[in-house]
Amino acid sequence: MELNTIKPSSGAKHAKRRVGRGIGSGLGKTAGRGHKGQKSRAGGYHKVGFEGGQMPLQRRLPKRGFKSHLLKFNAEITLSQLQALAVEEVDVLVLKQAGLVADMIKVVKVIKSGELSKKIVLKGIGATAGAKAIIEAAGGSIAA
Incomplete structure (x- = not known):
C-alpha cells in the first residue's frame, strides 16, 4: 500500500x-x-405542532392532572425499614444519617408496610392510621 x-x-x-x-x-x-x-x-x-392556523392538537385537548412541586421534599418510610434501624427515637435527621431518605427531604411519613415488633418513638414524623396503630401496639408513640 x-x-x-x-x-x-x-x-x-x-x-x-x-x-x-x-x-x-x-x-x-x-x-x-x-x-x-x-x-x-x-x-x-x-x-x-403548527397546523396551518387550525387550532393545534395540544390546544384542542383539555388540560389534565397536576403535579405538586413540593413532592420532591416529601418521603415515605415503611415499618420494616424502621424495624431495621438500631435506634429507639427516630426523627428526620436520624433517617437522613441512616441513608433511608434523601438530604433535601423535609416531610417524612411512615406507611403500613412490613412488620414492627420493637418500641419506637417518632419525633416530627407523620404516620398513616394503620402504621400508627401498629407502632402503638408495639409500645411506641408518635410525637408531633
Whole structure:
C-alpha cells in the first residue's frame, strides 16, 4: 500500500444531490419542493405542532392532572425499614444519617408496610392510621 493509492472504501462517499440544475437531472424546475405553498419558499417553515392556523392538537385537548412541586421534599418510610434501624427515637435527621431518605427531604411519613415488633418513638414524623396503630401496639408513640 502506498500513500498515493489510498482511497475511501466503496460506498463510503456519494455525490451530493444538486437540485435545480435542469430537467435532465430529474430535480430541475421546482427542485423537489412541489408547487407553491409555504414549504416551497426559501426560509418559509413553521414550528412543530403548527397546523396551518387550525387550532393545534395540544390546544384542542383539555388540560389534565397536576403535579405538586413540593413532592420532591416529601418521603415515605415503611415499618420494616424502621424495624431495621438500631435506634429507639427516630426523627428526620436520624433517617437522613441512616441513608433511608434523601438530604433535601423535609416531610417524612411512615406507611403500613412490613412488620414492627420493637418500641419506637417518632419525633416530627407523620404516620398513616394503620402504621400508627401498629407502632402503638408495639409500645411506641408518635410525637408531633
